[in-house]
Amino acid sequence: MSNYLYQQHNQFFSQHAFGSEIPAKNELIELGAENIKDGYLGYYFQINKNDLYRLVYKNRISTRILAPISSFDCHSEKYLYKMAQKINWNDFLTVSKTFSIVSNVSNSKIKNSRYASYILKDAIVDQFNKNEKKRPDVNRYFPDLLLNLYIHENKARISIDLGGGSLHKRGYRKSTTSAPIKENLAASIIDLTEWDKKTPIYDPFCGSGTLLIEAAIKFTETPASLLRSKFGFLRLPEFNATTWNQTKSNINQNISSLPNNLINGSDIDDKTILKAKDNVSSYKNFSSINLKTKNFEDIEAINNSLIITNPPYGIRQNTIQEAELILTKFGDFLKQRCVGTTAFVFFGNKEIMKKIGLKPDKKIPINTGKLPGILCRYPIY
Numbered sequence: 001m002s003n004y005l006y007q008q009h010n011q012f013f014s015q016h017a018f019g020s021e022i023p024a025k026n027e028l029i030e031l032g033a034e035n036i037k038d039g040y041l042g043y044y045f046q047i048n049k050n051d052l053y054r055l056v057y058k059n060r061i062s063t064r065i066l067a068p069i070s071s072f073d074c075h076s077e078k079y080l081y082k083m084a085q086k087i088n089w090n091d092f093l094t095v096s097k098t099f100s101i102v103s104n105v106s107n108s109k110i111k112n113s114r115y116a117s118y119i120l121k122d123a124i125v126d127q128f129n130k131n132e133k134k135r136p137d138v139n140r141y142f143p144d145l146l147l148n149l150y151i152h153e154n155k156a157r158i159s160i161d162l163g164g165g166s167l168h169k170r171g172y173r174k175s176t177t178s179a180p181i182k183e184n185l186a187a188s189i190i191d192l193t194e195w196d197k198k199t200p201i202y203d204p205f206c207g208s209g210t211l212l213i214e215a216a217i218k219f220t221e222t223p224a225s226l227l228r229s230k231f232g233f234l235r236l237p238e239f240n241a242t243t244w245n246q247t248k249s250n251i252n253q254n255i256s257s258l259p260n261n262l263i264n265g266s267d268i269d270d271k272t273i274l275k276a277k278d279n280v281s282s283y284k285n286f287s288s289i290n291l292k293t294k295n296f297e298d299i300e301a302i303n304n305s306l307i308i309t310n311p312p313y314g315i316r317q318n319t320i321q322e323a324e325l326i327l328t329k330f331g332d333f334l335k336q337r338c339v340g341t342t343a344f345v346f347f348g349n350k351e352i353m354k355k356i357g358l359k360p361d362k363k364i365p366i367n368t369g370k371l372p373g374i375l376c377r378y379p380i381y
Contacts, residue, residue: 002088006067006159007238012052013159014062015042017184019366019375023191024061031055040152049238053247056162056233060187060217060224063166066148066159067236074156075109077119084123084158091237092160095132098139099124102161103149110151120149120158145235164230171227172282175275176208181310181346185368186214187224189375192364193308193344200304204296204330205311206265209276209289215263215308216286220256223248227282258288266294296333307334307343313352324355331357334380343378350374 006012014033016024018041025043028036032051037044042062047055056065069092072083093099101120103113110116125135146161168184181189189211195201197219203211217224225231233239267273273293280286311330312323334343335358347353348368353376360376367373 002091004067004069004091005071006069010046011044011068012047012162013039013042013044013066013068014059015064015066016062017041017182017188017367019364019373020061020185020188023188026191027059027061028055031058050243050247052162053231053233053244054251056167056231057225057248057251058223059163059167060214061184061191063168063184064148065162065167067162067233068157068159071155071157073154074151075154077110077115080110080116080119080151080156081123083156084120085127087158089124089127090131092145092235093124093128093136095128095134095136097144097235098137098142099145099147100138100140100143101147101149103151105151106153108151108154116149116151120147142230144230146232160232160236162232162236163225164228164232164234167225169228170224172213172279173208173210174282175278180208181210181348181368183210183214183224185366186210186310187218188366189308189344189346190215190218192375193306193342193377195306195308199306200261201263201306201308202302203265203309204267204294204299204302204307205309206267206276206291207272207310209265209279209291211308211310212263212265212276212289212291213280213283213286216258216280216283216289219262220258220285221251222255222283222285223251226252255285257285260288261290262288264290266292266296266299268295269293296330299333299337301337301339302341303338304340305338307338307341307345309343310346310348313347313349320349320352323349324352327352327355328357331355334358334378338380341380343380344375345378346373346375348373 033045033047035046074080101117103117105113128135148159148161150157168182170183270293280289358378362377364375
């Protein structure tokens with residue numbers, strides 16, 4: 001077995017969305033990470049080997065947790081192939097297992113991310129064909145091993161994706177609405193509200209229930225990857241099945257129940273609420289999340305609560321006017337029927353936030369996909 005980069009320095013890398021820096025770092029610290037250093041949209045960190053599985057299993061905020069295995073200057077396709085061939089891929093793969101590659105290339109002589117993936121793939125399969133006369137297959141959707149190739153300014157880093165894929169994919173989203181918020185972004189928003197776990201939460205535009213489910217995951221200490229079946233750390237040479245099984249068992253035993261009337265939500269559309277209920281049903285202990293079909297204008301009051309919501313923001317031009325009208329009415333609702341409540345409203349489109357007619361006392365930029373969004377706090381007195 002070779003001595004790989006993450007083994008030499010006991011250093012890993014967590015990726016997160018823009019705007020999630022503070023909750024991502026706080027969570028890493030909470031889960032045992034040490035010597036945390038800034039990276040591009042992420043953090044380098046060190047962690048005790050026994051805590052690594054726990055950090056991946058429970059992580060709600062990070063997009064990926066990576067274990068770098070090799071880093072090198074990379075000025076050509078031939079050199080990428082040559083350096084990839086120096087890795088003993090038998091340490092991570094067998095011919096009966098599958099793999100896939102996620103690549104990101106920027107400001108480098110290798111211009112195309114997909115082409116970079118092909119080069120790395122060829123280096124791996126050629127090594128197996130030479131040594132074993134057989135090769136592992138590529139599975140783009142559910143691989144046993146997911147590799148991450150990052151090339152920036154002609155410097156390459158090859159890593160193992162320890163979660164086996166993007167950690168925002170929890171596994172509970174059986175049904176979605178037209179513009180669902182990503183699960184780890186919703187978890188980040190929950191943390192940014194500094195919810196005390198005592199104040200009732202209400203989402204009047206709950207959609208498929210993502211914000212409410214993420215609040216429940218936080219309250220109950222449910223591991224975010226509870227429903228995940230494959231993890232990349234299972235393919236590490238030093239993987240210890242006994243430690244992993246004990247870690248998972250201890251975490252699962254500490255999952256708590258959810259009290260009634262703590263997490264609540266509504267939406268104007270019957271079908272949307274059915275989708276939300278379907279997603280909530282993925283967790284046996286989340287049955288007390290209260291969901292109902294209701295237009296926010298028909299809600300009598302939401303007093304002394306915490307509103308966390310992602311209202312419609314008009315992705316297409318012909319719906320922007322409708323979204324602006326909804327926001328204007330929602331702003332009136334907050335002013336008139338939400339005494340003693342603090343509202344956190346996430347706008348996926350910053351251009352329409354003024355239509356709510358309230359001045360936020362705090363604004364936090366958060367990117368959602370390619371769109372620059374913003375989370376605004378409105379204390380209602």
